Amino acid sequence: MAKTLRVIDAHAHLGECCVFGLVSTEEELVRRMDESGIDATIVQPYPGAKNAAETHDRIADLCAKYPGRFFGLASVSPHGSHEAYRREVERCVRELGFVGVKLHTIGHAVNPLSEDGDLVFATAHHLGIPAMVHTGPGMPFALPSLCIPAAQKYPGLKIILAHAGFAVFSAEAQVAASVCGNLYLETSWCIGEDIRWMISTIGSDRVMMGADLPSNVPVEVAKYKALDLEPEVYNKVMGGNAIDVFKLSS
Numbered sequence: 351m352a353k354t355l356r357v358i359d360a361h362a363h364l365g366e367c368c369v370f371g372l373v374s375t376e377e378e379l380v381r382r383m384d385e386s387g388i389d390a391t392i393v394q395p396y397p398g399a400k401n402a403a404e405t406h407d408r409i410a411d412l413c414a415k416y417p418g419r420f421f422g423l424a425s426v427s428p429h430g431s432h433e434a435y436r437r438e439v440e441r442c443v444r445e446l447g448f449v450g451v452k453l454h455t456i457g458h459a460v461n462p463l464s465e466d467g468d469l470v471f472a473t474a475h476h477l478g479i480p481a482m483v484h485t486g487p488g489m490p491f492a493l494p495s496l497c498i499p500a501a502q503k504y505p506g507l508k509i510i511l512a513h514a515g516f517a518v519f520s521a522e523a524q525v526a527a528s529v530c531g532n533l534y535l536e537t538s539w540c541i542g543e544d545i546r547w548m549i550s551t552i553g554s555d556r557v558m559m560g561a562d563l564p565s566n567v568p569v570e571v572a573k574y575k576a577l578d579l580e581p582e583v584y585n586k587v588m589g590g591n592a593i594d595v596f597k598l599s600s
């Protein structure tokens with residue numbers, strides 16, 4: 351029987367990455383989740399996947415092998431044919447049951463303000479799924495404020511700022527989220543006190559834990575535990591918000 355979802359890692363990758371020189375395996379993801387008490391993880395290809403569609407299939411296999419423990423998130427460069435882009439993301443959502451799509455500002459070299467950037471937001475909006483955007487390293491494209499126009503153009507679209515500015519631009523991520531109620535902050539690689547600051551500024555409903563890399567899972571969990579948050583707030587940021595935003599169910 352599937353267990354009740356409580357603790358969610360909103361940001362993980364499977365496969366290899368020729369952009370960042372990384373590789374993550376199914377075994378590593380499962381081991382780190384077990385070690386750190388993560389109930390479910392949202393998994394996407396790295397932007398440097400040699401074949402994003404094949405990695406989407408591999409993620410779907412992982413989701414099928416561990417029902418309720420993994421959810422897929424599509425990530426493919428929008429710089430090729432727009433029709434092919436829409437078809438692959440639609441396949442991920444309608445056929446593979448994926449719960450979101452990624453706009454990778456640095457890994458895919460996408461300016462959120464460009465036509466190809468808009469394709470990602472428009473596709474997510476059309477399919478009724480949230481869009482996650484890489485923020486932090488990789489400016490100017492990765493500046494959190496560049497998501498404000500899309501958040502205003504698509505008020506019904508939930509946009510998750512991955513890494514919430516990655517410490518150095520966390521204040522900007524927080525300002526962007528203060529301006530737009532449909533911007534959410536996933537806090538991998540942020541400073542613990544910045545996370546507390548985000549929660550106190552924009553409230554506890556739009557901040558969520560993510561780890562990005564398997565070896566960072568225990569670190570991010572420890573960071574949140576060290577903040578001594580009220581139990582109600584802790585439960586939201588550690589999983590409740592991701593469950594609501596990505597409509598996860600076990």
Ligand SMILES: [Zn+2]
Nearest residue numbers: 361362363562
């Ligand atoms: Zn990532």
